[in-house]
Amino acid sequence: ITCNKPFSGKRSSFCDWRDYILKCLLVTSNLLFTVLGLVTLVVGLWGLINKESFAQEKISGIGTDPMLLFTFLGFILALLSLMGCVGALRENMCLLRNFSAVVLVLVVAQVLAVVVLYSLQGQIEDYLHSGMLAAMVRYQDDLDLRFITDEIQTGLQCCGADTYRDWGINVYFNCSAPGVQACGVPPSCCIDPLENGTVWNSQCGVGAQKLDEFSAQSVIFLGGCMGSISRWIEQHSGVIVTVVIILLGVQILTMFITAHLLLKIRWSRAQHAVYLQSLQ
Structure with missing residues (x-):
């Protein structure tokens, strides 16, 4: 120039x-x-x-x-x-x-x-709540939704939308399902998914929905992710x-x-x- x-x-x-x-x-x-x-x-x-x-x-x-x-x-x-x-x-x-x-x-x-x-x-919270439930329904079918859901639950130390029993909405985690995952939750809900080891234990949440809150609190996160997301945004x-x-x-x-x-x-x-x- x-x-x-x-x-x-x-x-x-x-x-x-x-x-x-x-x-x-x-x-x-x-x-x-x-x-x-x-x-x-x-x-x-x-x-x-x-x-x-x-x-x-x-x-x-x-x-x-x-x-x-x-x-x-x-x-x-x-x-x-x-x-x-x-x-x-x-x-x-x-x-x-x-x-x-x-x-x-x-x-x-x-x-x-x-x-x-x-x-x-208020409407945005309802939309996020519906989106969270939809992601839980498709947890096994969509790898991206599974990754996002696992990251949210692990990062915010929560399980489900409002409570860990929300995972009953998933056909594989529903208590009427025939598989080993029936009445369970994903391993990302577990407090210690590695169980002091180095390998991710995919069975750590098996049967968690059958437990009452007192028994479940030593195994999985009890709080829902919607409340955790709201608190994270406020903080x-x-x-x-x-x-x-x-x-x-x-x-x-x-x-x-x-x-x-x-x-x-x-x-x-x-x-x-x-x-x-x-x-x-």
């Missing part, structure tokens, strides 16, 4: 070192987010293909597959970031305008989502608010940088046009 001759005929839009830094910052950040989006997209597609979610007998349930969310978010993130990266690199005003407009829409959508989540806390509300503000701030800053670069490009092209007219 040549900066010492602004009217030399060279179409450089970023002669000020601050503008050059802003351009490099926009290109670099969008390039990193493009890579992140592509990785997320590949993980989502790999998960869908690995579980044969596109098979005719499973396609009806693809809407509730967690991997579909990874695929969608990865595609949107990669496409948007690539648009911003190429737009800044090539000084393409059309791409930069579209990039800025989409980011603005996303910021507005996120602000509205925060307002809705805050004002509809980490400050961190959550801080993260939300930072994310929104980064996106708003990106919009301002993009708007500034658009103004510089427009100004530079206007100066270039004046220079060409002076040659005629």
